[in-house]
Amino acid sequence: MFTGEGKFLASVNDVSHYIVNQGLSIYDNIIGIQNFLISAKNVVLNNKFVPDDLKGEVDKANKLIDSVGSLPRIKSQDITDEIRKLLKQINTALITITVFMLLLAFLGFLFSILGMKTCVYMFVVIGWIVITLTFFLCGLFLVFHNIVSDTCIAMDEWIQDPMADSAMGEVLPCFDMAFGEEIKEAGKGVTTNVNDLLNQFITVLANNNTANNQSGPFVPLICDPYKHGDSQESCGDEVPLKNATEEWKKYVCQxxxxxxxxxxxxxTPDMYTEMIKAVNISNGLYDYNPFIAGVADCSIIQDTLKNITTNHCPGLKKYSEWVYSGLVAATGSVMFSLFFWVLYARERRHRKYTKRINKGYDESPLVGGKKL
Structure with a gap:
């Protein structure tokens, strides 16, 4: 039972940490998107800013993020606290009852051997009270075991046929498609406009021989991933977003x-620094596209539940059954011990009584050749 309890608590702790970490990961990604959107409003290249209408889209997207962005972190913190309290209570209850049952069985056995009838009967009464409480705990753990099994089955069914509502959605929020599209469009607009500013900056300043006495090969323009993809093959002579930092470094002069x-x-070093700030914002928002799509279409929750049902549910069900079986076995053992205490005490008393009668018979005087 103790082995099952330890493994069960470890499994519960693992799955709770996994869920909490997923929630925090979503929170961190959402805040990362928001930070990039806010930074995009301050991009300035050759005295050119992002358009005002795009700033309006960014502000709208930020308001949506503010309304739901902290939800995963809040729920994660709540779950962490509740699970810690639950694990502490379960661990304390099981250890206390088990130790008390072992102590009760040992003392009851000792008192029955010593023939302390009063103590034996007192411990029998206490034992039945403990057995009643333990059977109640067994029932609770059986219910808990069934809840774990039913929850795992429900999660597996949800993976096969996703439904609109799920308790997991409180921790790993599955936002509606409108939310995802709003954030996605804002990110796409920022990426495209920042890329346009970068290309204008390269054309007007970097590739202009008279601006800062530049010379040498022309700086390649940035490749728009929404038009041409993000690989060197699809971009041709233009540089992909992910390679821009290293590629443009080759064109820096002293x-x-x-x-x-x-x-x-x-x-110049200053020009390069400004360009890298802008391209990092553009590339960062582009890299978040798969995450935004995953939140909007619930694939993040599906992947999370699939991981739980595959890697955590088998252990939770098995070890909770171990604890339940151990409790039943321990309770049954103590219950049989109570019967044996009483039987042994009565047998011991009967032997003493028989021995005393036989002793009195042996010591009585003879009357007519017979013992009185």
Whole structure:
């Protein structure tokens, strides 16, 4: 029973940590998206800003994120606290009752051997009270075992046929499609507009020989992933978002005190820094697209539940059954011990009584050749 209890509590702890970590991961990703959107409003390249209508879309998306973004973190913290309390109570109850039952069985057996009838009967009464409580605990654990099994079955059925509502949605929120599309469109708009600003900046300043005394090969334009994809093959002569930082570094020149290039190159260090800030925002929002789609179509919850049913449910069901079976076995053992205490005490008393009668018979005087 103790082995099953330890493994069961470990399994519960593992699955709770997994769910909480998933919730926190969603929260961190949502906040990451929001930070990129806010930063995009401040992008300035060659005195050019993102359009005002795009800033309006960003503000609208940020309001949506503010309304639901903290939900996974709040629910995760609540679940962590509740699970810790539950695990502590279960562990304390099982250890206390088990130790008390072992102590009761030992003392009852000792008192029955010593013939302490009063103590034996007192322990019998206490034993039945403990047995009643233990059977009640067995019933509770059986209910808990059934809840675990039913929950795992329900999660598996939900994976096969996703439904609109789920208790898991409180921790791993599955937002509606409108939310996902709103955030996705805002991110797409930011990425496209920032890329346009970057390409204008490269064309007007970087590839202009008169701006800062630049020379050498032209800086490649940024490739729009929504139009041409994000691989070098699909982008052709343009540079993919994910490669822009390293590629543009090749075009940085050394500068004089006046800020003009003194070595071949088309980007001054300051120009390169501003371009990298902008491209990181653009690339960051593009990289979040799969996450946004996963939240909107519930695939994140499906993957989470699938992991639980595959990797955690078998252990939870098996170890909860171990604890239940151990409790039943321990309770049955103590119950039989109560009967044996009483029988042994009565047998011992009967032997003493018989021995005393026989002793009196042996010591009585003879009358007519017979014992009185």
């Amino acid at each position: 500068v004089s005190e006046d800020g003009d290039c003194t070595t071949p190159g088309r980007l």
